[in-house]
Amino acid sequence: MSTASNGKRPTLADVAARAGVSTALVSIVMRGVKGAGDATRERVLKAAQEIGYRPDARARLLRSHRSQLLGVQFSLEQAFHSDLVEGVYAAAEPAGYQVVLSAVAASRGEQRAVDALLADRCEALILFGPQAPAARLAELAEQLPVVSVARRLRPSTSRVGVVRTADDEGVRSAVEHLVALGHREIVHIDGGKAPGASDRRRGYRTAMNRHGLADHVRVLPGGLTEEHGAAAARTLLDTHPRPSAVVAFNDRCAVGLLDVFLRSGIAVPDEISVVGFDDSHLARMAHVNLTTVAQDIPRLSESAVGHVIARLEGKPVDEKETVVAPRLVVRGTTAAPR
Amino acid sequence: MSTASNGKRPTLADVAARAGVSTALVSIVMRGVKGAGDATRERVLKAAQEIGYRPDARARLLRSHRSQLLGVQFSLEQAFHSDLVEGVYAAAEPAGYQVVLSAVAASRGEQRAVDALLADRCEALILFGPQAPAARLAELAEQLPVVSVARRLRPSTSRVGVVRTADDEGVRSAVEHLVALGHREIVHIDGGKAPGASDRRRGYRTAMNRHGLADHVRVLPGGLTEEHGAAAARTLLDTHPRPSAVVAFNDRCAVGLLDVFLRSGIAVPDEISVVGFDDSHLARMAHVNLTTVAQDIPRLSESAVGHVIARLEGKPVDEKETVVAPRLVVRGTTAAPR
DNA sequence: AGCCAAGGCGCGTTGAAGAAT
DNA sequence: TATTCTTCAACGCGCCTTGGC
Numbered sequence: 001m002s003t004a005s006n007g008k009r010p011t012l013a014d015v016a017a018r019a020g021v022s023t024a025l026v027s028i029v030m031r032g033v034k035g036a037g038d039a040t041r042e043r044v045l046k047a048a049q050e051i052g053y054r055p056d057a058r059a060r061l062l063r064s065h066r067s068q069l070l071g072v073q074f075s076l077e078q079a080f081h082s083d084l085v086e087g088v089y090a091a092a093e094p095a096g097y098q099v100v101l102s103a104v105a106a107s108r109g110e111q112r113a114v115d116a117l118l119a120d121r122c123e124a125l126i127l128f129g130p131q132a133p134a135a136r137l138a139e140l141a142e143q144l145p146v147v148s149v150a151r152r153l154r155p156s157t158s159r160v161g162v163v164r165t166a167d168d169e170g171v172r173s174a175v176e177h178l179v180a181l182g183h184r185e186i187v188h189i190d191g192g193k194a195p196g197a198s199d200r201r202r203g204y205r206t207a208m209n210r211h212g213l214a215d216h217v218r219v220l221p222g223g224l225t226e227e228h229g230a231a232a233a234r235t236l237l238d239t240h241p242r243p244s245a246v247v248a249f250n251d252r253c254a255v256g257l258l259d260v261f262l263r264s265g266i267a268v269p270d271e272i273s274v275v276g277f278d279d280s281h282l283a284r285m286a287h288v289n290l291t292t293v294a295q296d297i298p299r300l301s302e303s304a305v306g307h308v309i310a311r312l313e314g315k316p317v318d319e320k321e322t323v324v325a326p327r328l329v330v331r332g333t334t335a336a337p338r
Numbered sequence: 339m340s341t342a343s344n345g346k347r348p349t350l351a352d353v354a355a356r357a358g359v360s361t362a363l364v365s366i367v368m369r370g371v372k373g374a375g376d377a378t379r380e381r382v383l384k385a386a387q388e389i390g391y392r393p394d395a396r397a398r399l400l401r402s403h404r405s406q407l408l409g410v411q412f413s414l415e416q417a418f419h420s421d422l423v424e425g426v427y428a429a430a431e432p433a434g435y436q437v438v439l440s441a442v443a444a445s446r447g448e449q450r451a452v453d454a455l456l457a458d459r460c461e462a463l464i465l466f467g468p469q470a471p472a473a474r475l476a477e478l479a480e481q482l483p484v485v486s487v488a489r490r491l492r493p494s495t496s497r498v499g500v501v502r503t504a505d506d507e508g509v510r511s512a513v514e515h516l517v518a519l520g521h522r523e524i525v526h527i528d529g530g531k532a533p534g535a536s537d538r539r540r541g542y543r544t545a546m547n548r549h550g551l552a553d554h555v556r557v558l559p560g561g562l563t564e565e566h567g568a569a570a571a572r573t574l575l576d577t578h579p580r581p582s583a584v585v586a587f588n589d590r591c592a593v594g595l596l597d598v599f600l601r602s603g604i605a606v607p608d609e610i611s612v613v614g615f616d617d618s619h620l621a622r623m624a625h626v627n628l629t630t631v632a633q634d635i636p637r638l639s640e641s642a643v644g645h646v647i648a649r650l651e652g653k654p655v656d657e658k659e660t661v662v663a664p665r666l667v668v669r670g671t672t673a674a675p676r
Numbered sequence: 677a678g679c680c681a682a683g684g685c686g687c688g689t690t691g692a693a694g695a696a697t
Numbered sequence: 698t699a700t701t702c703t704t705c706a707a708c709g710c711g712c713c714t715t716g717g718c
Contacts, residue, residue, distance in 0.1 A: 349687090349688055349689085350688065350689065350690095351688080361688085361689080361690095362689095362690075362691085365688095365689065365690060365691095366690095369690090393688090393689080394687095394688055394689070396688085396689095397687075397688035397689045397690095398688080398689055398690080399689090400687090400688075400689070400690095401688080401689045401690045401691085402689085402690070402691095
C-alpha cells in the first residue's frame with residue numbers, strides 16, 4: 001500500500017523528508033554502505049518501508065558509469081535457449097551482473113532485439129544462435145563485448161567470441177557407437193544451414209572415412225523439426241537396401257523419423273537404429289527413449305558469461321573460441337543390426 | 339565502428355557538438371517531432387550516424403514521467419509461457435509499449451523477478467502463472483496495474499486482473515466427448531495445487547454428475563510433468579476393474595500415462611482412452627497424436643495486455659476477469675470403449 | 677581528532693520559455 | 698506573426714567535498 005502523498009512513485013527525497021535527513025544519507029543507507037549511524041539507519045529504513053520506496057534502477061545506472069548489465073538475445077521458439085538463459089542467470093548474478101532479456105520471435109527480428117539491448121545500455125551481448133550476417137556481428141563487437149553461442153564464426157576475422165559444442169565430435173561419437181554395434185550402412189539426416197549443421201555433417205563424414213566406410217557415406221537433407229525428420233524417413237522407406245542406422249541433426253528431427261518408422265511397422269532399434277542430438281526433454285521421455293548426443297548446457301552458459309565478463313573487466317581472455325565437449329547418451333533406439 | 343573520441347558512449351551533446359547545434363535540437367530531430375528545419379535535420383542525422391549515436395533508453399525514461407514499460411514475469415521451464423510472451427510482444431508494441439522480461443527459474447524466484455521489474459520502472463505487471471500468495475499479489479496491485487494469467491484469484495477481493503482459460507469448461511468438454519463415445523468409467527488425474535488444477539477438478543466432477551456418473555467420480559493425484567502421469571498410470575494398472583478413459587491435468591501428464599500404458603502393453607485408445615490439456619507441441623506430434631483441450635494463446639496474451647493498458651490509460655476496464663474459451667481437439671487417443 | 681550528515685554537481689534526456697531570424 | 702533554434706531547469710540517484718558537533 002503506497003502512502004506516497006502525491007500519487008507518484010516515492011523517491012529518495014520522499015524518504016529523506018519523512019526520516020528528517022538528507023537524500024545523500026538515505027542513499028548511503030539504501031546501498032548498505034558505511035557512513036550512517038545505527039539509529040539513523042533504522043529510522044531511514046523504517047521510513048522507506050512505510051512509504052513503499054524502491055530504488056530506481058534506471059536512475060542509478062544513469063549515474064554510475066558502469067551498468068553491469070548483460071544483454072541476452074534468445075529465441076522463444078527454441079526450448080534449448082530457455083535452458084541456456086537459466087544458466088546465464090545462474091552465472092551472471094553471483095558475478096554481480098544483471099541480465100536483460102530480449103526475445104526473438106515471429107514478430108520481432110534480431111535487429112530489434114539487439115537494438116533494445118543497446119538502448120538499455122547493456123555492457124555486453126550474449127547472442128544465442130544468431131542468424132545475423134557475420135559482418136553485422138563483427139560491427140557490433142567493435143562497440144562492446146559480444147559472444148555468439150551455438151553459432152560458429154570464422155575465428156580471428158572479428159572480435160566476436162564464440163562458445164559452442166564440438167558438434168563434429170558429437171556426431172563422430174554417435175557414428176562410432178553405431179560402428180561398434182556393427183552398423184555399416186549409416187545415413188545422416190542433416191540440418192541444412194542451421195547453426196552447427198555443417199560441423200555435424202563434417203563429423204559424420206570424418207567418422208565414416210576413418211572407419212573405412214567412405215563408400216557408404218550418405219547425407220539426406222533434413223532440418224530442425226519433426227516434419228523434416230518425417231520427410232526424410234519417407235525417403236528412406238523407398239530406399240533399397242535400407243540403411244541400418246540413422247544419425248539425425250537433432251532430437252526433433254529424430255522423433256519425426258521414429259514416428260514414420262513406427263507407423264510403417266519398422267521396428268526401432270531392431271530393424272533400424274536412430275540417434276538424435278541435444279538430449280532435450282523429448283529424448284528423455286521414456287516412450288521416446290532416444291539415444292542422443294547431449295550438449296553441456298550449464299557449461300555453455302557459464303562460458304558465455306565468463307567470456308564477456310572477462311572482456312569487460314580487462315582480464316585476459318584465454319581463447320576467443322570455447323568448444324564444449326558433448327556426451328553420448330545411449331538409450332533405447334540403438335542396437336546391433338540384425 | 340564508434341568514432342567517439344573518448345571511448346565512452348556518444349551522447350546527445352556529442353552529436354550536437356559535431357553538428358554545431360544545441361542538444362535540445364538534436365533531441366527534437368532524434369524523436370522525429372517537428373521543430374527543426376530540413377537542412378539541419380539532415381545534418382544532425384548525419385552527425386549521429388557518423389559517431390554511432392544511440393538514444394539512451396534509461397535517461398529518456400528518467401526524464402519523462404511515463405515509462406511505457408510492461409513487465410512480464412514468466413517461467414523458463416514452461417513452454418506454454420514462451421508462446422504467451424510472443425503474444426505479448428505482438429500486442430504491446432503496436433500499442434506503443436515496450437516489454438521487459440523477467441524470468442523465473444530454479445535459481446531465481448518470483449520475488450526477485452518482480453523486484454527487478456519494479457526497479458526497472460515498469461508501469462504494469464503481467465504475471466504468468468504466479469505462485470505468490472494472493473495477499474502479496476493484492477498488495478502489488480495497489481501500486482500498479484497487475485494481471486494474473488492462468489492463475490485464478492477470487493474476484494473482487496483485490497485489484498488484480500485475471501485472464502484465464504475456462505479450465506472447467508475445457509475438462510467438461512473432454513468428459514462429454516468421452517461420454518458421447520460410450521465411456522462411463524472416467525478417471526481424472528489432477529494437477530495438485532497448480533494453477534487451474536482446482537477448476538479442472540471441478541469441471542470433471544460437474545460433467546460426471548451431469549451425466550449421472552456421480553458414483554464413478556474418481557480423482558487421482560497427479561501433477562504437471564511426465565513423471566506425475568507415469569506414477570498415476572502405475573496406480574491405475576493395479577486397479578480392477580480398470581477405468582476405460584483418463585482425463586489428465588495437462589499434455590505432459592498425459593504423455594507420461596501413454597508411456598506407461600505403451601510399455602505395459604495396454605493399447606490406446608483400444609483398451610483405454612486418454613485426453614490431455616494445452617495442445618502443446620507434444621500433443622501434436624504425430625506419434626503422440628493426443629486428443630486434448632487447446633488453450634487460445636493469442637487471445638490470452640492480447641487480453642492480458644489489453645487489460646493493463648486500459649488501466650494505465652484510465653479507460654474503463656470492462657471486467658476484472660477475462661475468461662477465454664478452450665477448444666477440444668480430437669486426435670487419436672480417444673475412441674469408443676471395447 | 678573523529679564521526680555524521682548536508683549540499684552540490686553530474687549522468688543523458690526532454691519540455692517550457694524565450695531569442696533570433 | 699511564424700518558424701527555427703537556444704537556454705534553462707528538472708527527472709532520481711550516487712559520489713565528493715564541506716561543515717557541525
